[in-house]
Amino acid sequence: MSVPPAVRATGLVKRFGALTAVDGLDLVLERGTCLALLGPNGAGKTTTIEMLEGLQRPDAGEIEILGRAWASDPDGIRERIGVQLQETRLTEKVTVHETLRLFRSFYREGRDLAEVLEVVGLTDKRNARVETLSGGQHQRLSLACALVSRPELLFLDEPTTGLDPQARRRVWEIVEGFKNAGGTVLLTTHYMEEAERLADDVVIVDAGKIIAHGSPAAVIGSLQAESIVEIHPKDGSGDRLLDAALLALPGVGEVRREGSSLTLVVTDTQASVGALLGHLTTVGVELESLRTHSPTLEDVFVALTGKHLRDG
Amino acid sequence: MDNLLPRWSELLELTRHRTLAFLRQPEGVFWVFAFPIVLAAVLGFAFQGGEPAPSRVGILGDAGGWIARLEADPRIELVRFSTREDADRRLAGGHIDALVLAADPPELRLDPARAEAEVARLRVLVAVGEIDQDRLAIEPVTERGARYVDFLFPGLLGMSLMGTGLWSIGFSVADMRQRKVLKRFLVTPMRRSSFLASFLSARMVYLAAELFLITGFGVWVLGVPLRSSLLEFTAICVLGAVAFSAIGLLVASRAKTIEGISGLMNLVIVPMWLGSGVFFSYERFPEAIHPLLRLLPLTAFNDALRAAMIDGAGLAQLLPELGMLIAWTVVPFVVGLKIFRWV
Ligand SMILES: Nc1ncnc2c1ncn2[C@@H]1O[C@H](COP(=O)(O)OP(=O)(O)OP(=O)(O)O)[C@@H](O)[C@H]1O
Ligand SMILES: [Mg+2]
Numbered sequence: 001m002s003v004p005p006a007v008r009a010t011g012l013v014k015r016f017g018a019l020t021a022v023d024g025l026d027l028v029l030e031r032g033t034c035l036a037l038l039g040p041n042g043a044g045k046t047t048t049i050e051m052l053e054g055l056q057r058p059d060a061g062e063i064e065i066l067g068r069a070w071a072s073d074p075d076g077i078r079e080r081i082g083v084q085l086q087e088t089r090l091t092e093k094v095t096v097h098e099t100l101r102l103f104r105s106f107y108r109e110g111r112d113l114a115e116v117l118e119v120v121g122l123t124d125k126r127n128a129r130v131e132t133l134s135g136g137q138h139q140r141l142s143l144a145c146a147l148v149s150r151p152e153l154l155f156l157d158e159p160t161t162g163l164d165p166q167a168r169r170r171v172w173e174i175v176e177g178f179k180n181a182g183g184t185v186l187l188t189t190h191y192m193e194e195a196e197r198l199a200d201d202v203v204i205v206d207a208g209k210i211i212a213h214g215s216p217a218a219v220i221g222s223l224q225a226e227s228i229v230e231i232h233p234k235d236g237s238g239d240r241l242l243d244a245a246l247l248a249l250p251g252v253g254e255v256r257r258e259g260s261s262l263t264l265v266v267t268d269t270q271a272s273v274g275a276l277l278g279h280l281t282t283v284g285v286e287l288e289s290l291r292t293h294s295p296t297l298e299d300v301f302v303a304l305t306g307k308h309l310r311d312g
Numbered sequence: 313m314d315n316l317l318p319r320w321s322e323l324l325e326l327t328r329h330r331t332l333a334f335l336r337q338p339e340g341v342f343w344v345f346a347f348p349i350v351l352a353a354v355l356g357f358a359f360q361g362g363e364p365a366p367s368r369v370g371i372l373g374d375a376g377g378w379i380a381r382l383e384a385d386p387r388i389e390l391v392r393f394s395t396r397e398d399a400d401r402r403l404a405g406g407h408i409d410a411l412v413l414a415a416d417p418p419e420l421r422l423d424p425a426r427a428e429a430e431v432a433r434l435r436v437l438v439a440v441g442e443i444d445q446d447r448l449a450i451e452p453v454t455e456r457g458a459r460y461v462d463f464l465f466p467g468l469l470g471m472s473l474m475g476t477g478l479w480s481i482g483f484s485v486a487d488m489r490q491r492k493v494l495k496r497f498l499v500t501p502m503r504r505s506s507f508l509a510s511f512l513s514a515r516m517v518y519l520a521a522e523l524f525l526i527t528g529f530g531v532w533v534l535g536v537p538l539r540s541s542l543l544e545f546t547a548i549c550v551l552g553a554v555a556f557s558a559i560g561l562l563v564a565s566r567a568k569t570i571e572g573i574s575g576l577m578n579l580v581i582v583p584m585w586l587g588s589g590v591f592f593s594y595e596r597f598p599e600a601i602h603p604l605l606r607l608l609p610l611t612a613f614n615d616a617l618r619a620a621m622i623d624g625a626g627l628a629q630l631l632p633e634l635g636m637l638i639a640w641t642v643v644p645f646v647v648g649l650k651i652f653r654w655v
Pocket of ligand 2: 045046047086157
């Protein structure tokens with residue numbers, strides 16, 4: 001018999017009054033892989049992950065974690081998962097080591113505390129009180145608490161939100177280490193670079209529904225774009241550019257406006273940019289700037305929803 | 313089924329964690345251990361024998377021979393006024409306890425509802441010879457157990473054990489809920505019973521320290537008697553502490569924030585400070601409400617502590633009070649657990 005997947009969820013629904021926060025979500029996460037749930041504020045990421053963690057009860061749908069159901073074997077699941085919640089503020093007056101020791105005591109089996117401290121790079125902070133830790137260190141301690149049981153499956157809800165780039169990279173390294181040792185990870189994030197770096201698969205959610213699913217490359221490929229071109233016409237002159245005229249240029253698949261700037265999704269960068277510059281001269285539009293970049297998950301998201309992942 | 317029982321290893325760690333977090337919080341340690349001692353010391357010494365404060369008696373006009381006699385009495389402090397208006401204002405404001413108006417016969421103005429006014433009247437009457445003090449032999453009491461501090465101390469002890477019990481659970485639970493730590497614990501295999509039991513075990517750790525420090529101060533420094541056996545006295549304290557822990561659990565069962573819990577706590581605590589005979593006997597309230605006041609857990613606790621310390625009552629003589637405390641343990645615990653907001 002084949003090994004059941006780490007997570008299998010079908011038809012998940014969660015309502016809060018009139019609001020449907022999660023609206024018929026299906027997920028499968030194979031062992032040893034990393035899945036990122038990507039979506040804007042309020043998309044339903046936390047609600048989804050908390051249902052998988054057994055903290056919230058779905059209004060409809062089935063959940064199986066490591067081949068077990070919450071109803072029949074809750075402690076069997078809890079012994080095998082590690083969790084980092086979106087916002088946990090650990091007790092301030094106790095030390096790093098004392099905190100870890102407490103979490104270790106909840107599990108039948110687990111790791112040596114010194115080893116976990118080494119993994120998250122807090123060995124020299126072991127006797128520091130939690131209140132003295134920086135944001136990044138607190139986050140790594142919180143990861144250590146999730147890793148102390150040697151879990152098979154790790155749930156991380158926005159593990160790097162609010163961290164500076166360096167602290168973020170350290171968290172990524174820890175997660176990659178866990179993955180390389182054969183662990184399975186489900187994380188949520190607003191950051192496309194996080195998903196692109198850590199995830200084998202991404203699921204983009206908006207308003208409780210999956211709007212795209214696949215490997216980062218496949219999801220980006222679904223945009224069928226070679227690059228994204230952004231232009232900022234000098235003040236006001238953008239009005240002279242008509243969508244229809246732009247779409248008629250070779251290789252331009254899509255035009256979006258945001259304030260005074262325009263974004264073009266193009267399939268042939270060289271041909272499109274050449275033609276675009278010609279057209280701008282013809283209609284007499286001068287540019288503040290023109291930038292092109294390879295398409296990202298963010299661009300997919302904007303193309304699908306018209307919103308940004310991170311609009312604060 | 314065995315999930316209902318706490319697991320030792322995690323219970324021990326949770327207790328350790330809680331106790332450390334508490335002891336490293338200087339404010340918390342002050343309110344739990346030092347404040348009751350300071351309060352007992354201040355009130356105890358303030359009311360410990362010595363000369364009672366003199367009555368402030370105002371006088372207006374020439375009251376003839378009275379002035380000399382009033383002035384000669386050390387228990388009366390005479391305040392002279394030149395206008396009636398001024399004198400009345402001071403009387404109404406409570407700056408003087410009574411006012412003597414020169415007339416024939418002299419007139420004494422006072423507010424009979426104020427205890428100080430009654431004392432002043434008595435002292436004036438004694439001073440001017442209207443009451444013959446010698447006809448009534450007065451024997452000053454200095455015996456241990458009969459002073460105000462002996463009455464006060466068990467009440468202060470009960471009050472502070474109540475405060476610690478309520479706050480150590482109520483505040484911590486709301487705080488852990490607000491910080492999402494409770495939620496974080498729930499995704500681990502930690503047993504809920506261990507979590508709840510750890511509050512009780514941490515409470516017992518504080519109780520041991522409180523009993524030693526606060527009772528020690530009362531008995532050794534203030535000279536309050538402790539006439540029951542130490543074992544029975546401790547048993548009463550444990551019962552009281554457990555009851556207030558259960559009430560703390562109930563109060564904290566739904567509260568999501570520190571602000572929410574603070575309001576609820578005051579709602580529970582303040583009526584008992586007033587009605588449960590901490591600073592003065594609740595017998596001073598109208599008779600009709602005594603049965604109600606006796607239903608309060610702090611009343612039962614204070615009555616039991618007083619009876620044990622001062623009268624040397626044993627557990628067997630305190631069954632009604634102890635029964636009340638047990639009821640105040642079982643009912644809040646069951647209800648609190650039932651409505652407890654885990655996530
Ligand atoms: N307990 C609750 N009661 C009512 N509404 C809720 C509750 N929890 C979540 N919601 C609502 O459900 C929706 C999804 O919330 P959720 O926290 O899952 O979003 P999210 O994708 O994690 O957002 P963020 O990126 O901001 O963390 C939001 O509109 C939120 O307001
Ligand atoms: Mg969230």
